[in-house]
Amino acid sequence: MEKFIDEHLKYDETAGRYVMDPEQQVRDQVEKDYWKIVLRNIIRDWRLYLMLVPMMFIFFCWRYMPMYELLVSFKVNLTGTAKVAEMDFAGFNNFIEVMFGSRRFQFWQAFRNTFVLSAYGLLFGFPVPIILALFFNEIKSNAYRSILQVFTYLPRFISTVIITTLVWMLLSGKGLMPGSTPGVISKLLLNMGLITKSVAEKGVMYHAQYFRAVYIIQGIWEGAGYGSIVYFAAVIAISPTNYEAAQIDGAGKMQQLRYVVLPAMLSTIVIMLIVRIGALLSIGYETVLLLRHNSTYVTAQVISTLAYDWRGSANVNLATVPELINNLTSMLLVIGANMISRKVSETSLY
Numbered sequence: 001m002e003k004f005i006d007e008h009l010k011y012d013e014t015a016g017r018y019v020m021d022p023e024q025q026v027r028d029q030v031e032k033d034y035w036k037i038v039l040r041n042i043i044r045d046w047r048l049y050l051m052l053v054p055m056m057f058i059f060f061c062w063r064y065m066p067m068y069e070l071l072v073s074f075k076v077n078l079t080g081t082a083k084v085a086e087m088d089f090a091g092f093n094n095f096i097e098v099m100f101g102s103r104r105f106q107f108w109q110a111f112r113n114t115f116v117l118s119a120y121g122l123l124f125g126f127p128v129p130i131i132l133a134l135f136f137n138e139i140k141s142n143a144y145r146s147i148l149q150v151f152t153y154l155p156r157f158i159s160t161v162i163i164t165t166l167v168w169m170l171l172s173g174k175g176l177m178p179g180s181t182p183g184v185i186s187k188l189l190l191n192m193g194l195i196t197k198s199v200a201e202k203g204v205m206y207h208a209q210y211f212r213a214v215y216i217i218q219g220i221w222e223g224a225g226y227g228s229i230v231y232f233a234a235v236i237a238i239s240p241t242n243y244e245a246a247q248i249d250g251a252g253k254m255q256q257l258r259y260v261v262l263p264a265m266l267s268t269i270v271i272m273l274i275v276r277i278g279a280l281l282s283i284g285y286e287t288v289l290l291l292r293h294n295s296t297y298v299t300a301q302v303i304s305t306l307a308y309d310w311r312g313s314a315n316v317n318l319a320t321v322p323e324l325i326n327n328l329t330s331m332l333l334v335i336g337a338n339m340i341s342r343k344v345s346e347t348s349l350y
Contacts, residue, residue, distance in 0.1 A: 068084065069084065069320065070320060070324055071084050072084055072087070072316055072317050072320045073094055073095070073317065073320040073321050073324050074089060074090060074091060074092070074094065075087035075088065075089060075090055075094075075317055076088050076089075076090040076093070076094070076317055087317075090317070094317055094318055094321050095321055095325075097318065098318055098321045098322065098325075099325075103318065106301075106306060107306065107322060109298070109301060110301045110302050110303050110305070110306040110322065111281075111303060111322075113299055113300065113301055113302050114281050114283055114302040114303045114304075114326070115280070115281060116212065117212060117215060117216070117283055117302065118279075118280045118281055118282075118283060119280070120212060120216050121216055121219055122276055122277070122280065124216055124220065125216065125219055125220045125223070125224070126272075126273065126276055128220050128224040128227075129223075129224050129225075129227035129228040129231055130228075130231050130265070130269065132152065132224055132225065132228040132231075133228040133231035133232040133234075133235055133265075134231075134235070134257070134261065136148070136149060136228065136232050136235075137232065137235045137236070137261070149225065151225075152224065152225025152226075152228065153225045153226055153229075154225070155221055155222045155223075155225065156222060156223060156225065156226035160222075160286050160287055160290065161290060163218065163222060164218070164287060164290035164291055165290075167205075167214065167218055167291065168205055168291075169183055170183040170184055170185040170186070171183050171185050171186050171203065171204040171205050171214065172186065172203030172204060172205040172206065185204075186199075186200045186203065186204055187200065189204070195210075205291070205293060205296070206293055206295050206296070207295070207296070208295060208296040208297075208298045208299040208300070209299070211291065211292065211296045211299045211300045212299055214291065215287065215288070215291060215300075218287070218291070219287070230268060230272065231265060231268060231269070231272075234264060234265045234267075234268040235261060235264070235265060237264070238260065238261065238264045242260050242264075243256060243260060246259060246260050266345070267345075270341050270345055273337070273341075274334065274337045274338055274341055275334075277333050277334065277337040278330050278331075278333055278334035278337065279330065280330065280333055281303065281326050281329055281330050281333075282304075282326065282330055283302045283303070283304055284304060285302070285304035285305045285307075285308050288300055288302055288304070288305050289305055289308065292305070303322045303323065303325075303326045304323070304326075306322055307319045307320070307322050307323050310322075
């Protein structure tokens, strides 16, 4: 009763009694009418909501239903059954086996490689779309800018298989076997003194120390143009009056960039950074699988490819463990980055 009085009533000294708090009355009324408004909007725009149903169904099938298979991480298949419910419960034995048992070297090597590749990608790849969007904003010709944007977006829509094959040809020669004729990029790096003759002859792609650089550069080339779209949208949303006011105050190009453009992009940059941090350990297996070689496993093996290899060797219960650890770590990174961002910049995902 006292809690209800504190939350809903306010003591009126003039009247000498408790009265309903006007602000609380408004909040109660809004809460009461909220679902009525939602239902009214759904009835009014039912065609739009109907269009969401197929996408929600696909999202449920591809994102939520597979979560049931995470139970395999806590199971052991001693009976040879294909049904998760019929497998024997193993507790955290699979996690102990992967993290501290006989497979710990493979797991921690893949975890380290995943973190290093993601950190390098964040360090070198995250600023590139921002810089590209700023360059696009400085191009005055709409036709010329559109042509450049199309060329930068194009790698995103080309098959990963085609792109990785092109990388192999440029760095390792016309064929995909060691000892083939060095590719154009290999010859260029050799002439610049960045690689030795033996590396160029065998192929850059067959040396583990170069895998990370190749992966990061390919990722930047493939995604920089597509990633610049959201930043360019933030730039073109800036009112021209802001530039005019800055010019009246005597601001040059760099000062306009510092005091007009970057502050307008800050919220977008923070949101995208939080999303990127959340995906820090989420490296897809497709590109790594196509770029790696037996001689580059020491730097190329990541969590997703490790799970892929274990799944292929019928260790399904162990294969789900690295992915589950990866997903939990990513969730904690998102929560942590969001909390820090909310305290520092007052911009957050939620």
